[in-house]
Each structure stands twice: as C-alpha cells, then as structure tokens.
Amino acid sequence: MVVAVLLSRFELVIAAGGRAALARGPAALAPEPGREQCVGEVSSSAEGFGIHKGMRLGEALARCPSLALIPPDPVGVADAWEKVIARLESVGAAVESDAPGLAFFDAASLARLHGGTPPPPPARADGNVVPFPGRAAAGSAPPWLGGVVSAVRAALRLPARIGAGPSRFCALAGAVKARSRRAEVVDGARGLASEPVALLRRRPEAAQVVEPLIRLGVTTLGQLAAMSRASLADRFGRVGELAHDLARGHDTELRPRVPGEVLEEMLELPESASGVQLERALVLLVDQLLARRERRGRTLRAVVLGARLVEGGTWRERVVFREPLSDATRMRLALGQKLILMPAPAEALRLAVERFGPSAAGAHALFDDGSAVRTGRMREAIRQARAVAGPEAALRVLTVDPDSRVPERQAVLAPYEL
Amino acid sequence: MTGPRRINVPLPATVRADARGRPLAIDGRAVEAVRESWLVEDRWWTDAPLRRRYWEVVTTRGDLVVLFRELDQAGGWYRQR
Numbered sequence A: 001m002v003v004a005v006l007l008s009r010f011e012l013v014i015a016a017g018g019r020a021a022l023a024r025g026p027a028a029l030a031p032e033p034g035r036e037q038c039v040g041e042v043s044s045s046a047e048g049f050g051i052h053k054g055m056r057l058g059e060a061l062a063r064c065p066s067l068a069l070i071p072p073d074p075v076g077v078a079d080a081w082e083k084v085i086a087r088l089e090s091v092g093a094a095v096e097s098d099a100p101g102l103a104f105f106d107a108a109s110l111a112r113l114h115g116g117t118p119p120p121p122p123a124r125a126d127g128n129v130v131p132f133p134g135r136a137a138a139g140s141a142p143p144w145l146g147g148v149v150s151a152v153r154a155a156l157r158l159p160a161r162i163g164a165g166p167s168r169f170c171a172l173a174g175a176v177k178a179r180s181r182r183a184e185v186v187d188g189a190r191g192l193a194s195e196p197v198a199l200l201r202r203r204p205e206a207a208q209v210v211e212p213l214i215r216l217g218v219t220t221l222g223q224l225a226a227m228s229r230a231s232l233a234d235r236f237g238r239v240g241e242l243a244h245d246l247a248r249g250h251d252t253e254l255r256p257r258v259p260g261e262v263l264e265e266m267l268e269l270p271e272s273a274s275g276v277q278l279e280r281a282l283v284l285l286v287d288q289l290l291a292r293r294e295r296r297g298r299t300l301r302a303v304v305l306g307a308r309l310v311e312g313g314t315w316r317e318r319v320v321f322r323e324p325l326s327d328a329t330r331m332r333l334a335l336g337q338k339l340i341l342m343p344a345p346a347e348a349l350r351l352a353v354e355r356f357g358p359s360a361a362g363a364h365a366l367f368d369d370g371s372a373v374r375t376g377r378m379r380e381a382i383r384q385a386r387a388v389a390g391p392e393a394a395l396r397v398l399t400v401d402p403d404s405r406v407p408e409r410q411a412v413l414a415p416y417e418l
Numbered sequence B: 001m002t003g004p005r006r007i008n009v010p011l012p013a014t015v016r017a018d019a020r021g022r023p024l025a026i027d028g029r030a031v032e033a034v035r036e037s038w039l040v041e042d043r044w045w046t047d048a049p050l051r052r053r054y055w056e057v058v059t060t061r062g063d064l065v066v067l068f069r070e071l072d073q074a075g076g077w078y079r080q081r
Helices: A010-016 A057-063 A074-090 A108-115 A145-156 A168-177 A188-192 A197-202 A204-215 A221-226 A229-236 A238-247 A276-290 A328-339 A371-389
Strands: A002-006 A027-029 A068-070 A095-099 A102-106 A161-165 A263-273 A300-309 A314-325 A346-356 A395-399 A411-415 B015-017 B023-026 B029-042 B050-059 B064-070 B077-079
Touching (some): A002 A145, A002 A168, A074 A145, A074 A300, A102 A108, A102 A168, A108 A145, A145 A161, A168 A188, A188 A221, A197 A238, A204 A238, A263 A276, A276 A300, A300 A328, B023 B064
Antiparallel strands (some): A263 A346, A300 A346, B023 B029, B029 B050, B064 B077
C-alpha cells in the first residue's frame, strides 16, 4: 500500500512567505528568470480566473490583470521540502519525491511499526509495472493504515492531504481528493474510474495526453481504462501505454531516496556579485566545502549550487559530476559553467552536497612525473595539520575583489586545498 | 572554519588631528609626512552606506601607515595597514 503526502501549492506558499499572503488576492509564481515564460503554481483565487500552472504569462495576465506575480524561491523551497522529507523519514518511511509538495512511501513496511501486521506483498508481473487489480470498493482501508497515517500527521505538523492506494498513482488520486484531516483510499482501477482524466497532469510523463483525450471525448480514467491499449499506443506511443497503465491502477515501482546528511557552505557577498567576483566566491566555497571534516575524505557525486539574487528570489542549479570527485579544480570547472546561467547578481552563494561518492575515487594521472606523489603527501600533511589544529590550520590568501576601493574587501583567508 | 576570514580588517587607532582633519600623530607616534589622501564613498545605494577619508602617512619611525576616519555620525579613526 503506497501512501501519498500532498502539500498543495507548496512552492507558492514558501515563495509568498506563508498562506496568509495568498489570501490577499489572486497570485501565481512568476516565471524563473531565463526560463520559459510560464507561470508556476497558482493560488485558488487565481484558479477561479481559469489560470493554471504552466499557462503562458501573457495569457494569465490577460485573464486576470490583478494577478500578483511572486518571485520564485527555489532555494527556500528546497530547504523547506528537505525538512518535510526528513520528518517523513523520521517515522521510518523510505520516501520518494520528485517534486516539492508531493511525496510517496510504502506504508506496508511501517505497518508493524505503527499500525499492526502488514499485508502479504502483491505478486509482481514482468517489467517494472506492479499490477494491482481492484480488491474492494473504493475507500476501504486496511486496518493498520490509520496508525501509519496518524504517525505521519504527528511528524509532519502540517496540513497535508494524504491518500493511499495500491500504486503511486492511486495514492496520488486519493491525496488530491482527500480533505486535510482525513486520508482517502483509492483502491485500484475501480476507485480511479470516476476520476477526471486531467488527473494525469499530475504525472509530467503522461501530461501531454490529457488535452487530446479531452478533445476526443475521453473525460474520465474509467473511459481511458476501457480503451484498447494497442489503440492508445498507436495514437500516443509509449506515453499512451503509460496513461493506460495508470488509469488501470498500475504504476512503476517506488524508488525511495537514500536519506543523506546535509553538508553545505554559504557565502554572503557584501556587494552584489557577478562575473569574476562570483567566480572567486565559487573558488572559496569549493575550498571550504572540501575542507569540512564531515566529508571524511569522501568524494562528491552531486552538488547543488544556489544563490539569493539581488532583485529578489533565488536561483538553484543541480550539478551531477561525470564521476565522483574531490578535486577542487575540476569542481570549479564544472560549477563555473553553471554560474553563467545565473540570471542576476547574487547577494549570497551557496554550495551544498546532495550525494557523496566513494571515499577513494579511482582517478589516476596519465603520466606519472612524481607530482601526484608530492601532491598526495601535501594533502596528507594538510589533513594531519587540520586533524591536530582544526580547519584553520592551513589557509591561503584568496583575492576576492582586487579592484575594490575598500581594502578589507580585496582578499580573504580561505582553506588551503590542492 | 565557519566562513572566510577577512584580512586587512580595520583596527581602532588613537589619532590626533588638526582642525582640518589632517592626522598629526597616530598611537602616540608623530606623523612625519602625509603621502596621500583620498575619499571613499561606497554602498550609498544600501542601508549601510560607507564614507571614509583615507590618509597614507609616514610616522617619525619610518612606518608607512594607512588610516581612515569614518565620516558618518559614528566617526572614529581606524588603521588598516
């Protein structure tokens, strides 16, 4: 049994600074600078004007001239969502979440912990689709589910909508129609039959079939499930097959994330920085991150580069390295390419580790001229010095803004990294 | 280390100056010559603007010292190098 936790308009609420701000009038998330000019999440009053997420900005403003555009805050959203995920994981859930505001986990594994005896696992078919034929009338829940939901609500301390079902999509359908204090169970294809086909918009992979289906007169998932799979594949390709699977209550397996530790460095930039100053700040951040004791010699697999922008809002870019590395120079090369994408000068720059790699990455020099050995000895010396005297044992002078007329802004002491 | 540590951070200094603001002695050491003076006005677009009158002087001991006086309401002399 999969449980879906839905915090509706999560990104909008965080960017607006709370739900109270949304009560003032129709509001929507403004397009991110440099991205496609479409509005993000919209408030309920904006929905009343026919505006929805993904609508072109011009059309949204034409429908509602008083629409308040709220600058997106991807960094703040990521931080807030990470806290929500951590709360879910605190009850023992293995959480899958691809987008802020929506998380899934398998409740059966928590049944013994919070609710009683778990059910037998369902039989799996070939491939990655888990079939769950409708077992009972919609709304019937296993007896242990209430305990799990109560534990989740107590941990979240947020007005979340919770749905459950035999697959991810069924759980999502339950969460969408659930009220804030009562979980809704959608039990397979039978429970989905009366749901609107627009629910497929919640799955980005299948969203493109919604408009054509509605134009063809297919308005409910029940009608979609009754169609021939072959004809859907013929009309829409792989996406049509996926939509058919979802409508019949099938879905791919959950892929929960591995709970990670938070390791990040942040640098306040006294003057709005861009260009060369930003690159120097990045050098400093990379060195500081690599010098952290908590890294324990591990390589970095994926990092998140974020910034608070001068003109308001934030910017966030995820960078997955081609191979796990702890080489400051290569990290700077990879991250420097992303700095170019920043849409405005930054007030603060942040670098966080999203995933660690193995401790010893197998990166060897092509030609051995002895420098690698010397560098290795130097690194070991720095490591030992830091172990004895702390992180400030090996520092270097880093020129941050050599042309500044204020001397204390020209250079800083940064960790010495090779 | 929680963040980068700045170097060349201003340190408070005891300065005796004439009526025009020209330094005559710094930390009890007489000023032999004033090499240069300049005005820095920065961050005027923020809530914390910065206005300083800088002096580069040579003391009777031969030290080259850069000092400045805050020109805002707080005032005060600082040496920077």
